[in-house]
Amino acid sequence: MAGIDTLLTGGTVVTAETTVDAAVGIDDGTIVGVAKERIFPEADRRIDVDGNLVLPGIVDPHVHIAGYNSIDSYETGSKAAAAGGVTTFMNFAWQGWDDGDWDTTASLSDAVERHRDQAAPVIDYGLHPVITRETAAVLDELPELVDDGVTSFKMFTTDDIRLSNGFIGEVFQTLADLGAVGMVHTEDYAVCEQRTEAVKSTPSGESPASYPRSRPDYAEAMAADSVARLAAAADAKYYGVHTTSEAAADAIASVRTDGSNVRAETCTHYTVFDESLYERLGNRAIMSPPLRTQHDIDALFERLRDGTLSVVSTDHVPLPRSRKEGGPWWESAFGVNGLQRSLPVFHDEAVTRRDFSYPELVELMCTNPARTFGLPKKGRIEPGADADLVVFDPDETYTISAERNHSNADYSIYDGRAVTGRVQQTFVRGTLVADDGEIVAEPGHGEFRRRVLPGWD
Numbered sequence: 001m002a003g004i005d006t007l008l009t010g011g012t013v014v015t016a017e018t019t020v021d022a023a024v025g026i027d028d029g030t031i032v033g034v035a036k037e038r039i040f041p042e043a044d045r046r047i048d049v050d051g052n053l054v055l056p057g058i059v060d061p062h063v064h065i066a067g068y069n070s071i072d073s074y075e076t077g078s079k080a081a082a083a084g085g086v087t088t089f090m091n092f093a094w095q096g097w098d099d100g101d102w103d104t105t106a107s108l109s110d111a112v113e114r115h116r117d118q119a120a121p122v123i124d125y126g127l128h129p130v131i132t133r134e135t136a137a138v139l140d141e142l143p144e145l146v147d148d149g150v151t152s153f154k155m156f157t158t159d160d161i162r163l164s165n166g167f168i169g170e171v172f173q174t175l176a177d178l179g180a181v182g183m184v185h186t187e188d189y190a191v192c193e194q195r196t197e198a199v200k201s202t203p204s205g206e207s208p209a210s211y212p213r214s215r216p217d218y219a220e221a222m223a224a225d226s227v228a229r230l231a232a233a234a235d236a237k238y239y240g241v242h243t244t245s246e247a248a249a250d251a252i253a254s255v256r257t258d259g260s261n262v263r264a265e266t267c268t269h270y271t272v273f274d275e276s277l278y279e280r281l282g283n284r285a286i287m288s289p290p291l292r293t294q295h296d297i298d299a300l301f302e303r304l305r306d307g308t309l310s311v312v313s314t315d316h317v318p319l320p321r322s323r324k325e326g327g328p329w330w331e332s333a334f335g336v337n338g339l340q341r342s343l344p345v346f347h348d349e350a351v352t353r354r355d356f357s358y359p360e361l362v363e364l365m366c367t368n369p370a371r372t373f374g375l376p377k378k379g380r381i382e383p384g385a386d387a388d389l390v391v392f393d394p395d396e397t398y399t400i401s402a403e404r405n406h407s408n409a410d411y412s413i414y415d416g417r418a419v420t421g422r423v424q425q426t427f428v429r430g431t432l433v434a435d436d437g438e439i440v441a442e443p444g445h446g447e448f449r450r451r452v453l454p455g456w457d
């Protein structure tokens with residue numbers, strides 16, 4: 001090691017394997033060593049983290065920024081992320097969605113280009129194109145996108161942008177040839193439609209407390225099962241998004257047992273809230289799939305422990321209260337914001353209350369998402385990795401306030417929640433981007449990251 005520009009001292013470094021008291025040497029945005037302080041050469045800048053934890057930056061593979069159903073720009077969304085210890089997110093580029101209108105002829109490449117042209121985040125990002133049209137042309141686009149570092153694609157089985165199982169199977173065949181990842185939002189469309197109409201017509205149907213019955217767990221499990229089978233038949237890599245229920249997690253687990261390339265996530269809010277939140281917060285808490293029962297929450301934690309669920313993401317959907325409240329639940333826009341709170345909230349629930357270890361936390365929020373989506377320099381603290389780091393005080397207890405939102409969303413479902421664990425500083429490639437909740441980097445510090453084809457062995 002010749003001279004280095006930065007040395008982070010006095011911390012406990014957490015990786016997916018272990019925790020160790022060590023200094024982290026950084027040069028030109030890259031980690032050059034993790035070792036006792038005395039072995040490093042003199043650094044231009046020394047940062048003493050005062051006994052706190054040093055975690056890899058959070059890698060959130062599921063956020064909605066600057067597009068359909070999102071009022072965050074790359075700037076505001078990434079500021080919320082940075083304040084919450086997130087150093088890379090993967091955002092959705094919707095086929096055909098152009099500032100408020102659906103263009104039925106648009107391509108995935110157009111969507112990716114539109115995002116890359118406007119993006120000026122403070123943290124790094126990647127893109128998952130969302131396939132919304134069943135055309136041969138869309139399949140023809142996939143190889144070039146993969147070559148450009150876009151190695152995963154999103155589909156839906158429900159709502160207006162749904163694809164048929166037949167077409168999803170064709171996409172998996174193409175993805176299998178390429179080695180790329182298919183992600184699917186799985187709820188059975190027809191069941192959800194029928195149940196929604198049924199719930200709406202009952203006497204108490206208008207209450208937000210009735211909302212979960214319109215999108216039942218078995219509808220989620222049915223679609224999770226069908227899609228996982230389609231992926232297994234094609235021998236494709238499949239990533240199930242936002243698993244909420246024991247039934248859906250069981251469906252995924254049963255397809256995984258034959259060695260298929262099936263992975264899945266849950267989201268922070270499904271690990272801490274049950275459906276009683278709809279009584280407390282009304283439409284503000286509406287997202288799809290819905291919050292479930294306490295039994296489901298416990299089952300999700302079992303599945304996080306046994307590896308069926310290997311990632312915790314946010315599904316950050318920033319919306320104003322004005323688009324959520326004031327009408328029956330079926331007129332509410334769906335989705336909740338969470339980027340700024342995911343690490344402290346999940347840390348508090350998993351580590352403080354449920355005895356997960358720090359390496360397990362890092363695995364679920366940093367290392368696994370980076371590996372799953374082909375980001376070899378992210379999610380780990382080792383020589384050669386990007387110096388994306390979070391200084392985290394594991395002991396401080398405080399109450400979350402939506403007034404501190406960096407997101408354009410003017411509320412938080414976590415508002416008023418007391419948690420233990422605070423993000424003190426966030427570094428992206430060696431640059432301090434957030435310091436005690438304040439953003440100290442310029443928009444545009446973040447870069448588009450080309451992703452490799454992930455190996456899932």
Ligand SMILES: [Zn+2]
Pocket residue numbers: 062064315316
């Ligand atoms: Zn989502």
